[in-house]
Amino acid sequence: MHLEKRRRVSSPVRAVVLTLVCCTFAAAPGLHADGKVFPPQASPAEVRIPDQTALICWSNGVERLVIETRFSGQGTNFAWVVPLPAVPFIERATTGLFVTLRHQLQPEIIHNVPAKWGFYLFSAALLWLVLTVKAGEPGLSIDTLAAVLAGVGLAAASSMGFVGVATFLVLWVGASQARRSRPIYLTLVVAIVMFFLAGMFLPALGTIGVTAAGPRGSDGVEVLAQQHVGIYDTATLKASDPQALPRWLDENGFALTPGSAPIIEAYARDGWVFIVAKAGRTTDTAGVSALHPLSFTFPAKEAVFPLRLTAVGNESVEVDLFVLGPERAAIRGFEAKECLPVGGPVPPGYLFWRNGRGFRPSHPLLRERELGASVVTRLGGVLDASAMEQDAILEWEPHQATQTRLYSTHGALTKGLNLGVPIVVCWMLVLLPWMRRGKRPLSAITRPAGIGALLGLVVVLVVFFSLPRISVRLERRWARMVMFNLRDLAVAVDKQRVGNAPPSLEEARTLLSGDLPDLWKGARHNAILGGEIREEDSPGNYTLRETERGLEMLGYDATGNPWVVGRWATNGFQIEPNDLP
Numbered sequence: 001m002h003l004e005k006r007r008r009v010s011s012p013v014r015a016v017v018l019t020l021v022c023c024t025f026a027a028a029p030g031l032h033a034d035g036k037v038f039p040p041q042a043s044p045a046e047v048r049i050p051d052q053t054a055l056i057c058w059s060n061g062v063e064r065l066v067i068e069t070r071f072s073g074q075g076t077n078f079a080w081v082v083p084l085p086a087v088p089f090i091e092r093a094t095t096g097l098f099v100t101l102r103h104q105l106q107p108e109i110i111h112n113v114p115a116k117w118g119f120y121l122f123s124a125a126l127l128w129l130v131l132t133v134k135a136g137e138p139g140l141s142i143d144t145l146a147a148v149l150a151g152v153g154l155a156a157a158s159s160m161g162f163v164g165v166a167t168f169l170v171l172w173v174g175a176s177q178a179r180r181s182r183p184i185y186l187t188l189v190v191a192i193v194m195f196f197l198a199g200m201f202l203p204a205l206g207t208i209g210v211t212a213a214g215p216r217g218s219d220g221v222e223v224l225a226q227q228h229v230g231i232y233d234t235a236t237l238k239a240s241d242p243q244a245l246p247r248w249l250d251e252n253g254f255a256l257t258p259g260s261a262p263i264i265e266a267y268a269r270d271g272w273v274f275i276v277a278k279a280g281r282t283t284d285t286a287g288v289s290a291l292h293p294l295s296f297t298f299p300a301k302e303a304v305f306p307l308r309l310t311a312v313g314n315e316s317v318e319v320d321l322f323v324l325g326p327e328r329a330a331i332r333g334f335e336a337k338e339c340l341p342v343g344g345p346v347p348p349g350y351l352f353w354r355n356g357r358g359f360r361p362s363h364p365l366l367r368e369r370e371l372g373a374s375v376v377t378r379l380g381g382v383l384d385a386s387a388m389e390q391d392a393i394l395e396w397e398p399h400q401a402t403q404t405r406l407y408s409t410h411g412a413l414t415k416g417l418n419l420g421v422p423i424v425v426c427w428m429l430v431l432l433p434w435m436r437r438g439k440r441p442l443s444a445i446t447r448p449a450g451i452g453a454l455l456g457l458v459v460v461l462v463v464f465f466s467l468p469r470i471s472v473r474l475e476r477r478w479a480r481m482v483m484f485n486l487r488d489l490a491v492a493v494d495k496q497r498v499g500n501a502p503p504s505l506e507e508a509r510t511l512l513s514g515d516l517p518d519l520w521k522g523a524r525h526n527a528i529l530g531g532e533i534r535e536e537d538s539p540g541n542y543t544l545r546e547t548e549r550g551l552e553m554l555g556y557d558a559t560g561n562p563w564v565v566g567r568w569a570t571n572g573f574q575i576e577p578n579d580l581p
Contacts, residue, residue, distance in 0.1 A: 051069070051314075051317045051318045051319070052067065052068070052069050052310065052317060052318070052319050052320070053067075053068045053098045053293075053319075053320045053321075053322075054066060054067045054068070054305065054319070054320075054321050054322070055097070055098070055101065055321075055322045055323075055324070056303055056305060056321065056322070056323045056324070056325075056329075056394065057323075057324045057325070057373060058300070058303035058323070058324075058325045058373075058394065059325065059326065059372055059373060061299055061300065061301065062297065062298075062299060062300070063297070063298060063299075063300040063303050063304070064295060064296070064297045065084075065088075065295070065296045065297075065298075065305070066093045066097065066293050066294070066295045066296075066365075067082065067293055067294060067296075068093075068095075068098055068291075068292075068293035069291075080232075080276070080277040080278075080279070081249075081264075081274055081275070081276050081277075081309065082274070082275045082277070082294075082296065082306065082309075083264075083267040083272045083273070083274050083275075083306050083308075083309055084272060084273055084274075084275065084296060084298055084306065085270075085271075085272050085273075085298070085300055085304065086273065086298040086299050086300065087224055087225070087236060087238075087273050087298065088236070088273075088275065088296035088297055088298035089296070089297040089298070090227060090229050090234055090236075090275065090294060090295070090296055091229065091294070091295040091297070092229050092230035092232075092292060092293075092294065092295070093292065093293035093294060093295045093365060094292065094293075094365060094536075094537050095292050095293070095536055095537075095538075096363070096536045096537035096538030096541065096556070096560065097293060097363060097365050097366070097537070097560075098293065098320075098322075099529070099536065099538035099539070100363045100366075100537075100538050100539060100556075100559070100560035101322050101363075101366075101378075102320075103528070103529065103538070103539050103558065103560075104359060104360075104558070104559060104560070105322065105337075105338045105340070105359065105376070105378045107337070107338070107403070107404035107405065107406045107470070108403050108404065108405045108406070109406050109407075109408060109411075109470065109472055110405060110406070110407045110408070110411045110415075111407075111408040111410055111411045111472060112411070113410075113411045113414040113415050113418070114414075114418075115156040115157050115159075115414055115417070115418070116157070116418045117153070117156070117414070117417040117418045117420070117421035117422070118152075118153040118154060118155070118156035118157030118158075119153065119154075119157045120153070120421050120422050120425050121149055121150070121152065121153030121156075121421055121425070122149075122150045122153035122154045122157065122167070123153075123425075124149075124424075124425040124428060124429070125146040125147070125149040125150035125153065125171075126146075126150055126171070127429070128146050128428070129143065129146050129147070129150075129171065129175055129178075133175050133178045143172070143175040143176070144172055146171070146175075147167075147168050147171035147172040147175060148168055150167055150168065150171055151164040151165060151166075151167040151168030151171070152164055154167045155167070220239055220240050220241030220243075220244025220245075220247075220248075221237055221238070221239050221240075221241075221244050221245055221248040222237065222238045222239075222240070223235055223236070223237060224236040224237065224238055224273065229277075229294060230292050230294075231279050231291060231292065232277040232278065232279045232291075232294065233277070233278045233279075234275055234276065234277045234278075234294075235275070235276045236273055236274070236275050237273065237274045237275075237276060238273045238274070239268040239274075241268075242264075242265035242266075242268035242269050243265060245264050245265070245268055245274065246260075246261040246264055246265070249264075249276070257312050258312075259312050260309065260312040263308050263309050263311075263312060264309070266308070267308070267309075275294075275296065277294060279291055295365075302393055302394065303323075303325065303329075303393070303394035304391055304392065304393055304394070305321065305331070305391065305392040305394070306391050307383070307387075307388040307390070307391050307392050308388060308389065308390065308391055310388055311383075311385045311388035311389065314385065315384065315385060316382050316383060316384045316385075317382070317383050317388070318380075318381075318382045318383075319334070319379075319380065319381060319382075319383060320378070320379075320380050321334065321378070321379040321380065322376065322377070322378055322379075323376065323377045323378075323379065323394065324342065324361070324366075324373035324375075324376050325373050325374075325375060325377075325394070325396065326373065326374055326375065326396065327374075327375055327396040327397060327398060327399055328375055328377055328396065328397045328398065328399045328400060329375075329377040329379060329394050329395070329396065329397075330377075330379075330394070330395045330396070330397050331379055331392045331393075331394060331395070332392075333381055333383055333387045333392075334379040334380065334381045334392070335379065335380055335381055336377055336378070336379055336402050337378045337379065337380050337402070337404050338376075338377070338378040338402060338403055338404060339375065339376070339377045339378070339399070339400065339401055339402040339403075340358050340359040340375070340376055340401065340403070341358050341359065341374065341375060341376075341399065341401070342358070342359050342360075342361060342373050342374050342375060342376050343358045343359065343360050344360065345360055345361060345362040345367060345559075345561065346360045346362055346559060346561065347561070348362075348557050348561040348562065348563035349557055349561075349563065350557050350558050350559050350561070359376045360559050362557075362559035362560055362561035363537070363556075363559070363560030363561070364537070364560075364562065365537075366560065374399075375399050405468070406468050406469065406470040407467045407468065407469050407470070408469065408470065408471075408472040409469060409471075409472075412463070412464045412467040412469050413460075413464055415463055415464075415467060416459065416460035416461070416462075416463035416464040416467075417460055419459055419460070419463055420456040420457065420458075420459040420460035420463070421456060421460075423452070423455055423456045423459055424452050424453055424455070424456035427448075427449075427451075427452030427455065427456075428449065428452060431448055431449065431452070481525075481527050482526070482527050482528060482540050482555070482557075483555060483565070485522070485523045485524070485525060485526075485527075485533060486533070486542055486553065486555045486565045487565060487566065487575055488519060488520065488523040489512060489516070489519065489523060489524070489533065489542075490553050490565060490566055490568070490573045491518075491572075491573050492516040492518045492519040492523070493508055493511045493512055493516065493568075493573070494568060494572050494573040495518050496511050496516065496518075500570045500571075501570070502550055502551060502568035502569060502570060503551065503568055504551070505544055505546055505551060508544055508551060508568070509535065509544065512535065513535075526539075526540035526541065527540060528540035528557075528558050529541075537554075537556055537560065537562070538556060538560065539556055539557060539558045539559075539560060540555075540556065540558075541555075541556055542554060542555050542556070542565065543556075543562070547567070549567055550567045550568055550569055551567060551568045552564055552565075552566070552567045553565040553566060553567070563576075564576040
């Protein structure tokens with residue numbers, strides 16, 4: 001009679017538990033979506049720099065072309081020849097421009113995938129214990145396994161290890177006690193559910209020097225303009241005699257690559273002009289060098305990207321091309337990696353910007369060059385010599401949003417588990433009635449359970465290896481740490497000065513690049529790009545400028561938007577009040 005009474009009590013208990021388990025499945029996605037816990041941000045572990053990077057802004061018959069070229073070879077002086085269809089206005093572009101563009105238009109990296117599989121595993125393990133643990137029977141090793149799986153599942157779902165450990169201990173002890181006393185097990189279930197609900201609501205409670213002689217004119221070649229732009233000495237040339245320009249280049253000390261003369265002559269016959277930029281580097285090395293970009297603004301009937309001269313002497317060239325224009329840009333041989341609408345500039349302070357917010361030309365150089373463009377397209381490709389036999393003419397297509405999506409190893413594995421674990425859970429739920437109906441022992445389901453586990457593992461592996469993956473770095477620092485690190489750098493410089501006079505521009509640069517004894521270890525970390533903070537107009541870095549009020553430090557957020565960190569004065573470094581989000 002006593003045992004019969006217990007069995008009658010167990011029926012409503014199981015109904016309550018089944019209802020709570022169903023609620024667990026229904027509420028699972030909401031656990032990650034709600035709350036103010038900021039997960040770690042994933043970014044590419046290594047940013048590859050292509051052989052040539054360019055930006056084209058085109059609107060109303062005017063093209064602005066910014067080019068950054070990497071080159072290699074022995075020597076200290078180099079010449080760079082750029083053919084263009086019209087005489088350009090030449091300006092210096094900063095090294096941070098393309099760093100900012102790459103950061104804003106990087107692929108979407110999926111890392112923080114909600115671990116729904118954890119809730120499935122926890123719910124299935126809990127359900128298994130409810131349906132298999134019987135009063136008056138000896139404990140089984142499978143009880144321990146179910147408790148372990150429940151703990152692992154809840155730890156993964158909540159991203160809190162102590163939750164998993166506590167869940168395992170409570171279930172493990174509770175299961176053994178439940179075989180002696182059902183009311184104790186009912187208390188156990190209520191405790192687990194309360195613990196589960198607490199885990200659901202707790203997150204919501206937290207809230208180079210150049211030495212170049214001036215170019216000399218010769219018959220058939222006209223020097224239209226000469227100017228010094230950044231580290232380059234430039235000359236704009238036009239040839240009335242196509243064969244005269246190669247002679248001019250040879251007479252002025254430019255060694256032509258074999259095969260380049262016919263290409264130069266063809267450009268000259270078409271009426272194009274040539275910009276010759278001569279620069280140098282301080283050391284003679286065979287390594288790769290990248291000097292600051294140059295910007296060319298000129299009238300054009302159609303947007304063009306010169307390629308024919310680039311093909312000479314190069315079996316293949318990797319090109320990364322950003323285009324700001326009225327519609328989606330397309331070039332034969334190039335792949336559209338990213339295509340986003342262009343919005344207005346944003347106020348400074350977006351320290352972790354994601355592509356889903358669109359493209360905002362907030363970098364100072366982009367604000368000047370976007371020309372009212374409505375779409376930005378990132379084109380890329382590795383071009384062989386045959387693909388560069390003709391210059392690239394941009395075509396315009398209707399806007400269609402494109403964004404490359406890559407997974408981190410963690411994200412891909414979680415995605416696979418979210419699909420594989422439910423298969424195993426469903427398989428086990430099918431086995432339970434079969435086992436209970438035939439009154440089979442637990443050992444009888446070992447082989448069928450292994451088949452279900454193997455099937456789930458196959459699904460996990462297929463999903464994992466089919467997803468495009470990339471190595472990532474995780475940034476767990478608070479986003480505003482970028483601002484605080486820049487302030488700490490400036491204050492540490494201020495402590496090194498002698499007397500009351502503020503440091504000069506050169507003194508500040510020297511101190512910032514050297515060892516600062518009063519600086520804490522992590523103050524040089526760039527939480528946006530990774531690596532160390534440096535003097536560059538790019539996300540997470542700084543530049544210095546002299547103003548009427550003194551020497552100022554500018555910081556740059558994730559969109560390249562600058563803000564005033566502060567300025568050096570006679571009474572120390574004055575931090576500029578700001579309200580960055």
